[in-house]
Amino acid sequence: MTHPDPAELALYAGAELSWLRRLRVGGHVRRCAACRWEVERFREARTRLRDMAWDEPAGLNWERLAAEMRANIHVGLAAAECVGPEPVSGRSRWRMAVTAIPVAALLLATLLLQRPRLEPRPPSGTVVLEAASDGIALRQGEAVLKLQHPSGRDVTYTVNTQGVLRARFVDAETGYVTVNLVYAH
Amino acid sequence: MRIRLAMIAAWTCAAQAQSELPQARLKIDFPTDSPVAVVAADWGESRAAARGNALMLDLKTSLVLRNTASQRIRGVVLRVVAQEVSPGGKASVAVPSLNVAPGETFPVRVDLRLLRPPAPLGGPLVEVSLDGVLFEDLSFYGPDRLESRRSMLAWELEAQRDRAHFKKVLETEGEDGLRRAILDSLARQAARPRLDVQIVHRVPPTAFGGQQIQFAFLRIPGAPVEPLFGTAEVAGNEARAPRVEVRNVSRREIRHVEIGWIVRDRDGREFFAGSLPASGLKLAPGARARTQEAVSLRFAGSPGRPLSISAMTGFVSQVEFADGSLWIPPRSVLSDPRLARVVAPSAEEQRLAEIYRTKGLAALIAELKKF
Numbered sequence: 300m301t302h303p304d305p306a307e308l309a310l311y312a313g314a315e316l317s318w319l320r321r322l323r324v325g326g327h328v329r330r331c332a333a334c335r336w337e338v339e340r341f342r343e344a345r346t347r348l349r350d351m352a353w354d355e356p357a358g359l360n361w362e363r364l365a366a367e368m369r370a371n372i373h374v375g376l377a378a379a380e381c382v383g384p385e386p387v388s389g390r391s392r393w394r395m396a397v398t399a400i401p402v403a404a405l406l407l408a409t410l411l412l413q414r415p416r417l418e419p420r421p422p423s424g425t426v427v428l429e430a431a432s433d434g435i436a437l438r439q440g441e442a443v444l445k446l447q448h449p450s451g452r453d454v455t456y457t458v459n460t461q462g463v464l465r466a467r468f469v470d471a472e473t474g475y476v477t478v479n480l481v482y483a484h
Numbered sequence: 485m486r487i488r489l490a491m492i493a494a495w496t497c498a499a500q501a502q503s504e505l506p507q508a509r510l511k512i513d514f515p516t517d518s519p520v521a522v523v524a525a526d527w528g529e530s531r532a533a534a535r536g537n538a539l540m541l542d543l544k545t546s547l548v549l550r551n552t553a554s555q556r557i558r559g560v561v562l563r564v565v566a567q568e569v570s571p572g573g574k575a576s577v578a579v580p581s582l583n584v585a586p587g588e589t590f591p592v593r594v595d596l597r598l599l600r601p602p603a604p605l606g607g608p609l610v611e612v613s614l615d616g617v618l619f620e621d622l623s624f625y626g627p628d629r630l631e632s633r634r635s636m637l638a639w640e641l642e643a644q645r646d647r648a649h650f651k652k653v654l655e656t657e658g659e660d661g662l663r664r665a666i667l668d669s670l671a672r673q674a675a676r677p678r679l680d681v682q683i684v685h686r687v688p689p690t691a692f693g694g695q696q697i698q699f700a701f702l703r704i705p706g707a708p709v710e711p712l713f714g715t716a717e718v719a720g721n722e723a724r725a726p727r728v729e730v731r732n733v734s735r736r737e738i739r740h741v742e743i744g745w746i747v748r749d750r751d752g753r754e755f756f757a758g759s760l761p762a763s764g765l766k767l768a769p770g771a772r773a774r775t776q777e778a779v780s781l782r783f784a785g786s787p788g789r790p791l792s793i794s795a796m797t798g799f800v801s802q803v804e805f806a807d808g809s810l811w812i813p814p815r816s817v818l819s820d821p822r823l824a825r826v827v828a829p830s831a832e833e834q835r836l837a838e839i840y841r842t843k844g845l846a847a848l849i850a851e852l853k854k855f
Contacts, residue, residue: 333667336674428683434597437575441538443599444566446575453673455828458758459742460726460777462685467831469838473591476831478578482630483685 302334303327305372312341337375426483428464430456435466437481446479510543511608519553519617519625520560523589541598543610550589556620557584558640561632563615566598576615576630580639581832583854631763634740637810638802643832647855649815650836654852659845666840666848669833672824679755679791680784694719699728702799702823708734708811709741709800712772714760721783721791723747727776728760728798730767738767740804741775746826747783748795755791756826757783759801766806799823 303311303324310316311324328334427438434447435456448454448468455467462483470477510530512522529544551557559580566574577594584590594612616626618636626632654662699714714728728743743760762775783791803811818827829837840848 333671336671339674426685428685430681441600443597444575445597445599446564446577447595447597453834455834456679456681457756457828458681458683458781460683460758460760460775460779460781461763462683462777462779464681464683467828467834469835470593473593474835474838474842475579475590476581476835477593478580478831480576480578480630482574482576483683 302331305337305375308334308337308375309341312338333375426462428458428462428481428483430458430464430466435464435479435481437483444481446481448477448479510545511611512547513611513613515614518614519551519619520549520557520614521552522547523550524548538599541600541609543594543596543598545594545612547592547594547612548589549592551584551586553617553619553625554586555623556586557582557590557617558620558622558643559616559618559636560592561615561617561626561630561636562592562594563613563630564594564596565611565613566596566609574630576632578632578635578639580636581643581835633808634804634810638812639831641810641812642830645812645815646830646833646836647852651852654849659849662848663840663845666837666845669829669837670841673829673834673837675825676828677753677755677826679757681758682782684780684782685778692717692719692724694722694724697793697796699796699798702797702820704800704813704817706814707800708732708736708738708803708805709767711743711798711800714743714796714798716796718793718796721793722780723757723783723793723796724780725776725778726760726781727774728762729772729774730762730800731772732767732769734803734805735769737769737806738803739763739765739806740802741765741767741773741800742802743775743798744801744827746797746799747791747793748797750792750794754797754822754826755783756828757781757796760798 307316307320307324308328311321311328314321316324328338425439429436429438431445433449434445436443436445446466448466449471453468455465457465457467464481466479468477469475510527512525514520514522524547526546527543528546529542531542533540533542547562549560559578559582561576561578564575564577575596577592579590579592582590596610598609614626615630616624616628616632616636618624618633618640622637622640624633624636650662650665653665657664694717696715697718699711699716701711701714709730710733712729712731714726716723716726718724726745730741730743732738741762745757745760746754747757748754758781760775760777762773765773767773783793799813801813805811818824828834836848836851839851
């Protein structure tokens with residue numbers, strides 16, 4: 300089986316394929332790390348686009364968005380060249396399709412019902428550090444200090460038990476690695 | 485008519501609620517002998533707005549700094565303090581993996597949000613100052629109030645280690661080999677399991693009802709310390725009061741140790757939870773030390789899969805000797821499949837992978853040749 304082309308993966312990432320094609324592409328994506336990575340990048344790009352559209356429609360940077368898409372397609376094509384085709388029998392494809400629908404429904408219900416939350420119940424005056432999708436925050440009573448980073452980016456969070464929380468990402472505008480830190484002490 | 489008046493009043497309030505932040509509320513304070521100078525500071529999109537009963541301040545700053553020293557700069561840390569907003573609380577923005585020649589400029593962005601109860605405002609709300617600069621010869625300048633020197637030195641040593649690795653791959657396996665290595669790094673970055681985390685610092689010693697779980701330790705060849713024993717009190721997704729005992733197996737005095745912390749949940753999934761540092765040590769050769777913090781860490785895995793900690797693993801991730809030199813694990817140790825799966829790549833590896841992703845292989849090779 301050959302890899303789906305980038306356009307098909309982009310449509311898959313946005314759930315815009317017909318259900319039959321979605322099953323076929325989904326089956327491949329589950330087994331193929333390179334295509335899965337590509338789909339995740341497309342999803343991130345969509346999330347960023349949506350966030351930007353909500354926050355600042357006037358400032359939407361189409362050039363950067365286009366560069367991001369080009370970069371993802373480039374990496375996807377390079378990855379596809381590096382990995383060989385994966386043989387899949389027609390029988391297993393149908394078996395997968397039959398089992399995928401109830402599993403997908405179950406997963407969706409689970410996602411909606413069981414989204415884990417970090418419920419903060421600190422005593423008053425205690426310093427709490429938290430990582431969120433758009434930044435890392437220091438909270439003390441009603442006061443909050445939050446260092447923000449672009450949501451949807453590849454952000455690496457690390458904590459240490461002396462009370463330091465870090466968020467590391469590559470700033471898309473400067474190209475530099477940036478590390479934001481908040482300290483509880 | 486009343487409804488129309490109410491709408492007009494609401495619109496007027498909303499228009500007044502959001503206003504530009506006076507620059508007097510923001511202060512940049514660099515020492516006079518600083519090796520970096522502020523060339524420009526753009527506070528353009530900074531705003532203050534009422535949000536319910538609180539005052540919300542959005543600070544979006546872009547600083548352009550110039551290297552006024554005589555050597556290349558490898559990293560900078562800016563200290564950000566909002567004393568009125570969070571007494572005792574502070575933040576910083578670090579930019580490692582730099583390669584800024586004397587006279588060159590580089591940007592640093594500070595993007596922060598403050599939320600505070602409404603109260604009369606006194607002096608500057610936010611003060612940005614220099615905490616440290618690391619140069620190419622690994623010398624350091626700055627007050628180092630946030631212990632930035634050690635962090636920047638570790639990032640720089642990791643950068644040197646990982647650039648050497650990719651250069652060697654290019655030399656021995658050619659461009660295709662380098663492409664494969666970077667794609668592998670990108671795939672690992674995408675597949676690495678992530679945790680949401682919350683830290684409560686200095687938790688009071690109340691009844692917690694957790695169970696004591698012992699650390700298992702990975703042996704790192706060549707590490708200057710040996711972990712001996714470690715436990716944490718664990719209940720569900722929360723771990724409290726982790727403590728680890730280590731012994732100095734080197735011939736030099738040690739002043740700082742960090743133990744990497746991996747947690748495993750009941751489904752067998754492993755995550756990098758953070759690190760357990762022990763600072764201010766005077767650990768002579770053969771001596772033992774213990775790290776213990778009154779801290780609570782709560783973790784959340786991916787949506788729909790609540791995390792329940794069942795086991796913990798530790799490994800030596802950083803050691804600082806009394807003379808200020810640093811030990812970090814060699815790349816061969818981090819290539820161990822178990823560590824490679826959970827430990828994040830270095831800042832430099834992330835930067836190099838991003839260069840490949842956005843600009844291609846030729847740009848990556850050109851970047852490697854700059855060092």
